[in-house]
Amino acid sequence: MIRSDSNLARFLDKCFLQMNKRFDIFLVISGAEGVGKSRGLFLNIADYWFKTLLKKESIDKSAINVSVDKFVNCLYNSDKFSFVGLDEAGDSMDSRDWANKFNKVLYQAYTIIREKFIFSVVVLPSFFDLSPRFRRRRVRFLIDVTKRVDNRCKKCKTFNTRGKLVPFEFVGDKCPKCGSSDFLKGYVTYDIYDRPRIGEILQRNQFKMIKKVSCGVTPITSGVVGEYEGEFADFYSDLKTKKMDSVLEKLMKVVEPFSDTKKKPKCDHRWRYNKTENRWWCRKCGKCTKINPYYNAGAVSQKDNNSSELSKEKKKGVSK
Numbered sequence: 104m105i106r107s108d109s110n111l112a113r114f115l116d117k118c119f120l121q122m123n124k125r126f127d128i129f130l131v132i133s134g135a136e137g138v139g140k141s142r143g144l145f146l147n148i149a150d151y152w153f154k155t156l157l158k159k160e161s162i163d164k165s166a167i168n169v170s171v172d173k174f175v176n177c178l179y180n181s182d183k184f185s186f187v188g189l190d191e192a193g194d195s196m197d198s199r200d201w202a203n204k205f206n207k208v209l210y211q212a213y214t215i216i217r218e219k220f221i222f223s224v225v226v227l228p229s230f231f232d233l234s235p236r237f238r239r240r241r242v243r244f245l246i247d248v249t250k251r252v253d254n255r256c257k258k259c260k261t262f263n264t265r266g267k268l269v270p271f272e273f274v275g276d277k278c279p280k281c282g283s284s285d286f287l288k289g290y291v292t293y294d295i296y297d298r299p300r301i302g303e304i305l306q307r308n309q310f311k312m313i314k315k316v317s318c319g320v321t322p323i324t325s326g327v328v329g330e331y332e333g334e335f336a337d338f339y340s341d342l343k344t345k346k347m348d349s350v351l352e353k354l355m356k357v358v359e360p361f362s363d364t365k366k367k368p369k370c371d372h373r374w375r376y377n378k379t380e381n382r383w384w385c386r387k388c389g390k391c392t393k394i395n396p397y398y399n400a401g402a403v404s405q406k407d408n409n410s411s412e413l414s415k416e417k418k419k420g421v422s423k
């Protein structure tokens with residue numbers, strides 16, 4: 104949960120005031136995989152926006168999306184000052200897919216949708232994965248998630264990679280090592296940048312091969328926030344599971360033509376005749392047959408072939 108006196112709460116209050124002054128907000132949450140973008144920032148922001156700023160009892164489930172089609176549909180049906188979020192946006196707004204017609208139409212929609220005054224939040228692994236035009240013209244604020252610290256047990260200790268004795272870190276309600284529920288709660292650290300500072304970040308990374316948000320630009324504010332533990336956590340886990348299953352299904356369709364379950368290609372047989380067993384066998388695949396494979400279809404059997412060879416020998420003997 105977000106505390107009312109935290110930097111993140113002050114930032115969201117400022118965003119809400121700007122929207123009352125006829126501004127729309129397009130917020131990007133970026134960070135490496137596993138640092139707590141979704142459960143640390145995304146869900147906490149949604150919870151604070153709905154319950155504190157909009158004075159609603161719970162989060163609107165339709166406002167949290169992991170697929171682009173539902174996200175666009177939510178943009179179309181949403182009211183003023185509403186929250187619309189898209190998690191796992193890297194596969195839909197990737198700069199390599201910008202030539203896609205859909206992304207062009209989405210950009211055009213965001214140039215017009217300003218009149219609806221929607222608070223849009225998009226989560227993706229890297230800010231530079233976002234389409235260039237979105238980076239330059241549509242992003243008003245950027246939250247860069249820099250670090251995640253898990254729960255730390257007060258009783259158990261372990262050695263880190265540097266050989267120092269530190270508290271044992273874990274995820275969950277109890278320490279898996281000693282079973283103690285006495286621990287320090289984990290948190291996520293973040294930096295917030297506004298549009299002028301985003302422009303400076305883009306300028307500093309313009310000619311760099313490896314682009315980073317942390318390039319010496321001072322954020323407008325920084326802070327820490329704990330992991331979201333509200334009633335929406337289970338629903339969000341189900342959304343992520345469905346998203347993962349759909350991606351795995353697509354992966355299986357790609358891999359299926361090359362899997363071993365499919366029929367193997369026909370063998371380019373190398374036949375050899377075994378006189379003792381009176382049959383032909385392939386040296387490559389081991390297939391056996393009594394029909395001479397070098398004859399055409401409906402071929403002569405080996406017995407007929409042997410009889411023809413005997414007749415030839417008899418004729419040679421007569422001639423001699």
